[in-house]
Amino acid sequence: MAEPRPVLQMTGIVKEFPGVRALSDVDFRLFPGEIHALMGENGAGKSTLIKVLTGVYSLDGGTITLDGRSVLFGSPLQAQQAGISTVYQEVNLCPNLSVAENIFIGREPTRMGRIQWKRMRKEAAELVDRLGLDIDVTAPLSSYPLAVQQLVAIVRSVGTGDSDGQGSGTKVLVLDEPTSSLDRDEVQELFRLMRRLKDEGVAILFVSHFLDQIYEICDRMTVLRNGTLVGEHMVADLDQVGLIQLMIGKALDQLEELHDQQLHSDVGETLLTAEGLGRTGGIAPFDLEIKKGEVLGLAGLLGSGRTELARLLFGADQPDSGKVTIGGKQLSMSAPNAAIGAGVAFCSENRKAEGLVPDLTVRENIILALQAARGWTRPIPVAQRDELVAKYIKALDIRPANPEARVGQLSGGNQQKVLLARWLITQPKLLILDEPTRGIDVGAKAEIQKLVVSLSEEGMSVLYIAAELEEVLRLSHTIGVLRDRRLVAQLANGPEITSSRIMETIASGEHQ
Amino acid sequence: MSTNSRWRALTHHHLFWPVAVLVFLLLVNVPFTPDFFSVKMTGGHLYGSLVSIVLFGSPLILVAVGMTVVIATGGIDLSVGAVVAITGALACSYISHQADQNALSGVLLAMGLGLLAAVVCGLWNGFLVARMGIQPIIATLIIMVAGRGVAQLITNGQIITINSDPYKLIGGGYWLTLPFSIFVVAVVVAVTVALTRRTALGLLIEAVGGNAEASRLVGIRSRRIKIMVYVFCALCAAVAGLMISSNTSAADGNNAGLWIELDAILAVVIGGTSLLGGRFSIGGTVVGALVIQTLTTTIYTIGVPTQTNLVFKAAVVIVVCLLQSPKFRAKVFGAKFGARFGAKGGAKPAVAETDTAASTDAAPKMEVS
Numbered sequence: 104m105a106e107p108r109p110v111l112q113m114t115g116i117v118k119e120f121p122g123v124r125a126l127s128d129v130d131f132r133l134f135p136g137e138i139h140a141l142m143g144e145n146g147a148g149k150s151t152l153i154k155v156l157t158g159v160y161s162l163d164g165g166t167i168t169l170d171g172r173s174v175l176f177g178s179p180l181q182a183q184q185a186g187i188s189t190v191y192q193e194v195n196l197c198p199n200l201s202v203a204e205n206i207f208i209g210r211e212p213t214r215m216g217r218i219q220w221k222r223m224r225k226e227a228a229e230l231v232d233r234l235g236l237d238i239d240v241t242a243p244l245s246s247y248p249l250a251v252q253q254l255v256a257i258v259r260s261v262g263t264g265d266s267d268g269q270g271s272g273t274k275v276l277v278l279d280e281p282t283s284s285l286d287r288d289e290v291q292e293l294f295r296l297m298r299r300l301k302d303e304g305v306a307i308l309f310v311s312h313f314l315d316q317i318y319e320i321c322d323r324m325t326v327l328r329n330g331t332l333v334g335e336h337m338v339a340d341l342d343q344v345g346l347i348q349l350m351i352g353k354a355l356d357q358l359e360e361l362h363d364q365q366l367h368s369d370v371g372e373t374l375l376t377a378e379g380l381g382r383t384g385g386i387a388p389f390d391l392e393i394k395k396g397e398v399l400g401l402a403g404l405l406g407s408g409r410t411e412l413a414r415l416l417f418g419a420d421q422p423d424s425g426k427v428t429i430g431g432k433q434l435s436m437s438a439p440n441a442a443i444g445a446g447v448a449f450c451s452e453n454r455k456a457e458g459l460v461p462d463l464t465v466r467e468n469i470i471l472a473l474q475a476a477r478g479w480t481r482p483i484p485v486a487q488r489d490e491l492v493a494k495y496i497k498a499l500d501i502r503p504a505n506p507e508a509r510v511g512q513l514s515g516g517n518q519q520k521v522l523l524a525r526w527l528i529t530q531p532k533l534l535i536l537d538e539p540t541r542g543i544d545v546g547a548k549a550e551i552q553k554l555v556v557s558l559s560e561e562g563m564s565v566l567y568i569a570a571e572l573e574e575v576l577r578l579s580h581t582i583g584v585l586r587d588r589r590l591v592a593q594l595a596n597g598p599e600i601t602s603s604r605i606m607e608t609i610a611s612g613e614h615q
Numbered sequence: 616m617s618t619n620s621r622w623r624a625l626t627h628h629h630l631f632w633p634v635a636v637l638v639f640l641l642l643v644n645v646p647f648t649p650d651f652f653s654v655k656m657t658g659g660h661l662y663g664s665l666v667s668i669v670l671f672g673s674p675l676i677l678v679a680v681g682m683t684v685v686i687a688t689g690g691i692d693l694s695v696g697a698v699v700a701i702t703g704a705l706a707c708s709y710i711s712h713q714a715d716q717n718a719l720s721g722v723l724l725a726m727g728l729g730l731l732a733a734v735v736c737g738l739w740n741g742f743l744v745a746r747m748g749i750q751p752i753i754a755t756l757i758i759m760v761a762g763r764g765v766a767q768l769i770t771n772g773q774i775i776t777i778n779s780d781p782y783k784l785i786g787g788g789y790w791l792t793l794p795f796s797i798f799v800v801a802v803v804v805a806v807t808v809a810l811t812r813r814t815a816l817g818l819l820i821e822a823v824g825g826n827a828e829a830s831r832l833v834g835i836r837s838r839r840i841k842i843m844v845y846v847f848c849a850l851c852a853a854v855a856g857l858m859i860s861s862n863t864s865a866a867d868g869n870n871a872g873l874w875i876e877l878d879a880i881l882a883v884v885i886g887g888t889s890l891l892g893g894r895f896s897i898g899g900t901v902v903g904a905l906v907i908q909t910l911t912t913t914i915y916t917i918g919v920p921t922q923t924n925l926v927f928k929a930a931v932v933i934v935v936c937l938l939q940s941p942k943f944r945a946k947v948f949g950a951k952f953g954a955r956f957g958a959k960g961g962a963k964p965a966v967a968e969t970d971t972a973a974s975t976d977a978a979p980k981m982e983v984s
């Protein structure tokens with residue numbers, strides 16, 4: 104079978120940042136009507152390749168041809184006008200504008216220079232509908248959880264070709280970890296859309312750390328390691344084990360290990376109780392108890408209130424009702440400080456908006472929580488600080504292992520690790536992890552899950568939220584099931600608890 | 616190779632461009648004033664253009680240093696000019712009512728009164744910003760406008776002149792052959808650096824300015840920090856106010872410190888601190904303030920016609936701001952001087968990226984300064 108001509112060809116791509124060679128001599132090609140996975144560990148250079156392609160970064164070497172013509176984009180707008188639509192890894196929209204405005208920003212439908220608001224809202228609603236989403240396009244984007252924001256970014260990118268006055272339409276769709284905070288249904292919705300675009304001849308570049316998704320939707324993949332090209336393969340020709348080996352350069356057996364690992368550690372006495380805790384518009388009043396050393400997993404669909412529950416416990420949002428007691432003392436819920444003081448830590452799912460300070464260094468970001476607890480007059484002694492930071496950079500394998508690097512320049516997965524390190528360093532009694540493995544590669548994901556197990560064995564309680572149900576099942580002593588912003592059940596984990604049993608619980612809530 | 620990388624490390628140092636501009640501006644003066652760099656000893660005092668630049672630039676340095684920490688938290692303080700006026704007015708009117716204007720206790724009390732007024736102003740600004748959640752630009756506008764009125768009330772709308780030797784020392788006196796104000800500035804700068812970098816205050820300020828929501832979730836008491844920086848900024852302005860009124864031995868409620876807030880903001884930006892908040896550099900601000908003062912001096916020495924003064928100043932400021940932008944440098948001088956990170960696409964529908972924005976933000980401010 105003669106191969107058709109690639110729509111996009113990148114040859115000998117080089118990209119250097121001060122002190123880091125992010126890409127060296129990478130070739131990449133993309134054929135019309137294929138879904139092509141770009142694979143690699145955290146920091147392998149996937150996002151950089153995408154940003155070089157779309158003109159976010161300038162090129163230090165190599166050539167790019169689109170449709171046989173040599174191109175070099177000076178800005179993402181130019182790339183978009185040439186038919187390359189992109190969803191970047193970090194949701195990059197305006198939180199205080201409405202969903203519709205975000206979808207059409209920069210290309211609002213106009214008549215005689217005036218924006219046609221009605222038409223914009225109508226078209227936005229149609230686009231959103233196409234993805235099977237039930238959201239109000241006139242509401243501000245910030246009123247939706249991160250997953251929905253991610254979906255809006257996707258809608259925005261696929262919508263480009265549709266609105267008239269745009270001409271060319273999308274030839275290449277680039278999706279950098281679009282599924283990192285979606286759950287099954289949304290992923291399926293997205294895949295349906297991707298398949299339709301693929302049938303229309305659009306070439307799709309897809310990045311994801313979920314191998315199952317890759318094997319479900321992709322035709323071909325290119326593997327990067329440490330900024331170099333490892334190879335290009337048809338997905339059908341390479342199994343998961345082989346792929347992982349290519350990605351990390353050695354065989355990986357930790358994953359298997361983890362599957363066998365059962366949570367046998369015993370839980371201790373009660374650490375935290377919440378009574379009638381609730382917030383209108385957030386989550387209905389619930390009772391909850393977390394024991395010492397217990398891993399409490401939360402299961403539920405998108406928007407079911409998992410994050411809201413966690414935020415209330417932490418005092419990130421103020422509850423309208425109820426109270427939280429830790430170790431017999433009732434917390435003041437007006438700010439997170441009380442909870443932090445009582446030993447609660449909260450890793451937000453939204454590392455960009457609510458987690459990291461991008462301008463500060465890795466070291467500064469890691470010590471921030473500890474320093475805040477000590478107050479400004481008592482800086483952590485330099486020696487102790489450097490030792491702690493070095494320890495956690497090593498433990499979590501943050502790359503580059505340079506405490507002076509600006510966090511904003513780290514790859515997505517490594518940023519996530521910095522956020523984890525920040526809270527681990529405070530040695531909390533209860534660690535709330537909201538999507539801690541979001542954007543983290545297979546190897547590191549296993550590491551983090553192992554870490555959770557060992558923390559719990561050492562007596563730390565963990566509240567664990569993850570989009571992947573299996574992940575929750577594997578780690579938790581107890582599983583809290585949420586539906587429609589209510590905590591509908593709390594199940595003790597055991598052999599009889601399976602993901603289908605949980606899905607049933609979620610579904611049966613429907614009839615109440 | 617190694618000289619090359621050393622050269623790059625140098626050009627990428629955050630103080631490189633501000634210092635380069637300062638040196639350039641200083642050199643411009645030489646053809647017009649051949650003995651520009653010479654410093655003479657006359658009557659036990661050092662004189663020379665360099666000394667006067669630092670002397671006349673002292674109030675601006677003080678105000679700009681205070682402004683830096685406010686801007687680092689993502690705020691801005693427009694009221695500093697008014698605080699300068701209030702402080703000078705209070706101190707001078709107090710001294711003018713003394714039987715013996717040379718009595719040290721009276722002078723100290725007058726200064727204390729001025730500083731106290733500044734603390735009140737700072738607390739008010741901090742209260743509005745941190746407690747009431749009012750936009751800093753609006754919150755501080757209140758004292759910017761009303762404060763001058765208060766200063767005029769204190770002076771009864773007149774210029775109060777005094778005749779007090781101890782008071783004259785702060786802004787017009789000499790010590791160890793140098794103008795006394797240089798020592799005041801040195802102490803304030805040193806204290807600021809120690810307060811922010813020897814403690815964790817600098818880090819917490821940068822965190823609040825760099826990502827306010829993340830700072831809240833990490834347990835930083837950002838309200839307290841914001842109130843502190845506004846009080847500190849007002850105190851710096853107060854010292855500048857004492858200095859200005861001391862230098863002229865007069866309090867002018869109308870004109871003292873007029874527009875100094877704009878020069879201070881410019882100095883901060885030239886020094887490389889982003890108006891969006893986050894990372895700040897006290898050293899950069901000092902250089903930035905010196906750049907502005909040198910510019911004013913240069914305008915006089917090279918004899919720019921008075922009516923084109925402001926245009927000339929604006930042009931220089933534009934150049935400095937452009938030089939500060941990595942994107943601009945990359946375009947004009949090639950990648951060697953520019954940032955290696957390439958362009959930040961203007962097309963991204965993103966919330967503004969923080970690193971390149973400072974310079975462009977400064978541009979609209981020039982025409983008034």
Ligand SMILES: Nc1ncnc2c1ncn2[C@@H]1O[C@H](COP(=O)(O)OP(=O)(O)OP(=O)(O)O)[C@@H](O)[C@H]1O
Pocket residue numbers: 120121123124125143144145146147148149150151152192502503511512513514515516517542544956
């Ligand atoms: N703006 C930048 N400045 C300096 N270094 C950078 C910058 N952006 C990326 N890097 C570095 O380039 C390398 C590749 O990063 P990249 O974001 O492409 O990784 P990735 O493959 O997308 O990883 P992830 O799976 O974690 O998203 C990393 O070492 C990163 O630290």
Ligand SMILES: [Mg+2]
Pocket residue numbers: 149150151192279514515516
């Ligand atoms: Mg990435």
